Amino acid sequence: MTATIPETTGLTGQMLIAGTPVRGTGTPIHALNPATGETLEPAYHYGDASNVDAACAAAAEAFPAYRATTAEARAQFLEAIAANIEAAKDAIIARATAESGLPTARITGEVGRTTGQLRLFAAVLREGSWNHAVIDPAQPDRQPAPRPDIRQRSIPLGPVAVFGASNFPLAFSVAGGDTASALAAGCPVVVKGHDAHPGTSELVGRAITDAVAASGLPAGTFSLLFGDGPDLGTALVTDPRIKAVGFTGSRSGGTALVAAAARRPEPIPVYAEMSSINPVFLLDGALATRGADLGKAFVASLTMGSGQFCTNPGLVIAVDGAGLDAFVTAARDALADAPATPMLTPGIATNYTTGVDALGKHAELVGRGQAAETECACHAALFTTDAATFLKSEALQDEIFGASSLIVRCKDAAEMRAVVDNIEGQLTATVHADESDFDAARDLLPTLELKAGRILFDGWPTGVEVNYAMVHGGPYPATSDSRSTSVGARAIERFLRPVCYQDVPKALLPSVLTDDNPDQLWRRIDGQLTRD
């Protein structure tokens, strides 16, 4: 069945290339409402290499003027995008809910997260530390040779390609964290929208395009394309005018982009956030005092959003005993009550089912959620195995995108330690510990630091704060670059590089490096931080 376009959205099915709507000439795709099976109009036709070329040419042309804007101008631009998204909020929420099958409350929250993220980067721009301004004044009398005047600041890398993620149609998509941080850095952005939510992408793309125009910025500052990954995505990443890539998605997709970027005549950084099973460690004291409560809370985290989070708790590790038994029983019971919820796309649902079936061959089933009525739904699953089996099978560490988790039962602390040593790089590692567990936790922590970007205690990994201290990143294969975060203030650093100025005449210095420091920015002068 085919639904008409909701009046409120006025979707056109077109890409947005440097402010101009462009209809693709390739394969037409439709979004699907995974909750109803309904096909959503209009059709979005894939773009081709000529569209990539046009978007990249416009981005390259826009770059000099865009990067020359003041930080204040870019801050206001990000705020204008946020305001435009808020103005179109009803249409965006309606369409994103229909395209994702996610509850309205979740999508509403995601709008807030997206606008909050844009405003965080506006604040980051105004605070100014992102410039990394450093001044080592001249020492004309130094022996044996005078010291020149050397100053440093950060500048943007150039046009950035951003790949929208399926699971956050707003916060990790067209105006998501990658776009916001790249635009903040002074980089034009070319987004490849995700096929799962083209209508949401168009609406948000327009919010950005309108803000570009209203802010008097060059049109090429932003473009939105549609197309398939291996074809249009590769063309985008290998375009010589693109200087960095932000991606959130599968391990296969991420590693393909990393490889394509590495093969370029000029290799470029790819920030790919790929796969993570987010181990949860239940220590003995915590299990003994609140095993059942933990089991219940665990299932709430596991099944939230059909488990379609990068930070979904896909692995639970504990030492066998009555506490773990209580946890498992409570989790099984809670799971039995968990309703089947829609998954984002039929493809994701199929992969989920395949993954769960494969896991079932290597691990013992603890229980499942309620069975799905439609095909595109998540029938949550919980498995268990012993540590010896886990240590022997690499397949047990494969991410299953969706609500599926594996409880690894260890004989003792030493075996738990062997499991920890054996896990791959992760976005998060969670520890549940009582005070009686602190010595064990203290032993565990140094290893967890090497395995994950975020370590959390007595909570659940789903739910990522957007602030200054957040790290949403981690060692390979969680991401392709553990030195960075894709969420939070430091995400801007991914798109900057340092340049230094030696004996550059005062009249030619960028304002962040002049002696008078007109904006009273933090700068490092002769090694000391100061706002003088």
Add this chain to the structure above:
Amino acid sequence: MTATIPETTGLTGQMLIAGTPVRGTGTPIHALNPATGETLEPAYHYGDASNVDAACAAAAEAFPAYRATTAEARAQFLEAIAANIEAAKDAIIARATAESGLPTARITGEVGRTTGQLRLFAAVLREGSWNHAVIDPAQPDRQPAPRPDIRQRSIPLGPVAVFGASNFPLAFSVAGGDTASALAAGCPVVVKGHDAHPGTSELVGRAITDAVAASGLPAGTFSLLFGDGPDLGTALVTDPRIKAVGFTGSRSGGTALVAAAARRPEPIPVYAEMSSINPVFLLDGALATRGADLGKAFVASLTMGSGQFCTNPGLVIAVDGAGLDAFVTAARDALADAPATPMLTPGIATNYTTGVDALGKHAELVGRGQAAETECACHAALFTTDAATFLKSEALQDEIFGASSLIVRCKDAAEMRAVVDNIEGQLTATVHADESDFDAARDLLPTLELKAGRILFDGWPTGVEVNYAMVHGGPYPATSDSRSTSVGARAIERFLRPVCYQDVPKALLPSVLTDDNPDQLWRRIDGQLTRD
């Protein structure tokens, strides 16, 4: 002819693996005095895969304890290395001078640069900003959900492989900038010493090994290997325990290491500083007032150290006219007086001659320095061509390691602009400008920022300060990672990654993140920098 080992050095010809001298079983190599042709004893036998394995195993074993040391302990360790180098200074200078053919004054200066570099990182460690400590305190009353307590700091990546460079037997070799910054970060280091100066490498390796022991650090904190690049070097970069690589050398060597690192099951960052021809722009006003002086000063920079600097001025760009004529005449005359000086190795001398011969086929010879008496010497060369020819030939941008430079004559400012747009990524870009040139310089600067890591005015690119503001890096192919610098305080960032701690009990937090801030470090709290 074969010289005996100088008494003062007591060289053994052995590698140093986790504090233990180990004699390789592979091909024996000898250093050669390029100034005299003399073969220097003792023989250094190449190591093999088993030595790589032993060094990496020791580094991995040392890592937990080494990274757990305080910043103060690591600062004292770096100072101990510097003191040990100073104590062995006479032997090091004698051997490094013999192995490199570089003048004693230059090598003496390089010892000072090396110890200064170690002490700079000691200061960086004590200042503490490298921790990148961030605290977003909990907001238990936030609606709709409480905000957790989130804190962030940086931790070291793990064992680092460092490749010694031929042209700085001290400052970019065994205890050079890569080693100093990696050790400062808390990473054990495995160095592959350069074949050109194995004796210097052994002496400096001992200075580090002795400091490791005296500081009570795990022996695996440092190892020194000898071996060939494709064999032992690749084994080192692909060892799963190595987590990052520092390299200074050729483009072919650097790209091979980058490719090897990318092929690993767990790819790792490679910081390769590769090739740069360091364009020098002579603007009209400067040429008119001091063309001849600039020509003379240029030749001094060009021929210093036989031109064997990453920052050697290999390209000069100016608009044709009387000022440029005066520059060229003065440069030719100065060059005619320049004595032939030894090159680092016969291989480097051969490559230099091949490169100069090839350049001579595409460009017109301006003049040469004095002819060499020995084969392993640099017969400095200066060529010229017009901009139209330069723009048509990629080969004219190839780095020739040694004193060779090409003057590109432009018809006008527009043609000069076309040349600028066409050059590859560089370590440096130099501008000579009078006040009358400031408008032209202002137009040029934004492009130079995108092409180079360091922009300097009215000086010469050779000579790299080691301080807080320095950037020794730049866009590909100058380096493999333009986001970093291999010289100066920020070099430490290459070996760190952020980790965040969510609701981690106070008793388990690292001291840089506790509420009381015992060391009064700079931290970002709720978005604001403070030492509270």
